[in-house]
Amino acid sequence: MLGVDNTFSPMFLSPASLGADVVVHSISKFISGGADIIAGAVCGPASLVNSMMDLHQGSLMLLGPTMNAKVAFELSERIPHLALRMKEHCNRAMVYATRMKKMGLKVVYPGLEDHPQHKLLKSMINKEYGYGGLLCVDMETEERANRLMNLLQNYTQFGFMAVSLGYYETLMSCSGSSTSSEMNAEEKKLAGISPGLVRMSVGYIGTLEQRWSQFEKALSRMQDSGLFKN
Ligand SMILES: Cc1ncc(COP(=O)(O)O)c(C=O)c1O
Known part of the structure; x- marks a missing residue:
């Protein structure tokens, strides 16, 4: 499995189209653009993302870094530009x-x-x-x-x-x-x-x-x- 950190290069490089299986981003950088949000993204096959959200074993469930709704909304207002x-x-x-x-x-x-x-x-x-x-x-x-x-x-x-x-x-x-x-x-x-x-x-x-x-x-x-x- 090939994973790529695309934090430095959103939009101008698309690792998924170039063959990466999983692409991660620190959203606190270019995607937020305001240096005011702490967030991240893991983009990959539904099976991987679902396993991370598994109620009993999933890392998101065990460690708790689920994005709160207000942060998600703010990001949805920034991604269009x-x-x-x-x-x-x-x-x-x-x-x-x-x-x-x-x-x-x-x-x-x-x-x-x-x-x-x-x-x-x-x-x-x-x-x-x-x-x-x-x-x-x-x-x-x-x-x-x-x-x-x-x-x-x-x-x-x-x-x-x-x-x-x-x-x-x-x-x-x-x-x-x-x-x-x-x-x-x-x-x-x-x-x-x-x-x-x-x-x-x-x-x-x-x-x-x-x-x-x-x-x-x-x-x-x-x-x-x-x-x-x-
Ligand atoms: C390329 C890259 N990936 C990941 C991170 C980690 O970011 P965060 O602290 O938002 O998880 C950084 C932070 O500088 C970074 O430069």
Whole structure:
């Protein structure tokens, strides 16, 4: 049985159509879009879902994570615009990744043609969306990563430092010292997580150019302090 966590890629990737048997989502991310709901989804054959709801042995019955009706209703009001939101997350991530690369930053984004999995992803995605709302910028050292995130949050208000993703605002975290801090140095190296890797979940509020100017302003402050050269 193949299970896929599609939390990072709702709408633009459809694992069930590509052969996955079970698809899971943390709904607290893109699907909610407001960083205010704690929920999840397990999508799979009726036999699996029914067994999870079995009155005597089912994990949902034993552990109790049954969604309450108010949360379910709120989600039903947000899912109709998930497609539009995903398109804009993807669009802005692509524009920012392209521009950041042009500025001389080391960018990791599967929408860029030089990404090692670009062709593979291109063959899998639902074409009208794009390549996802997450990108990484490698600032090489943790000090430079933290300085950039500090400027982006506190000097130019480009985004917030948070380990979550899929919010309408841009969220940034230094993966090596947060979400992947339990990995040892060798595992991080194998996974391509440098100490200065900044993950960004690109938001969509405000105009694209206004938000981009906030990024540029923070980067030029980095240049003034000699922490970035292009
Ligand atoms: C890819 C992925 N799957 C699952 C989860 C777990 O989400 P939750 O805490 O809502 O269960 C996360 C949380 O960050 C995630 O990034």
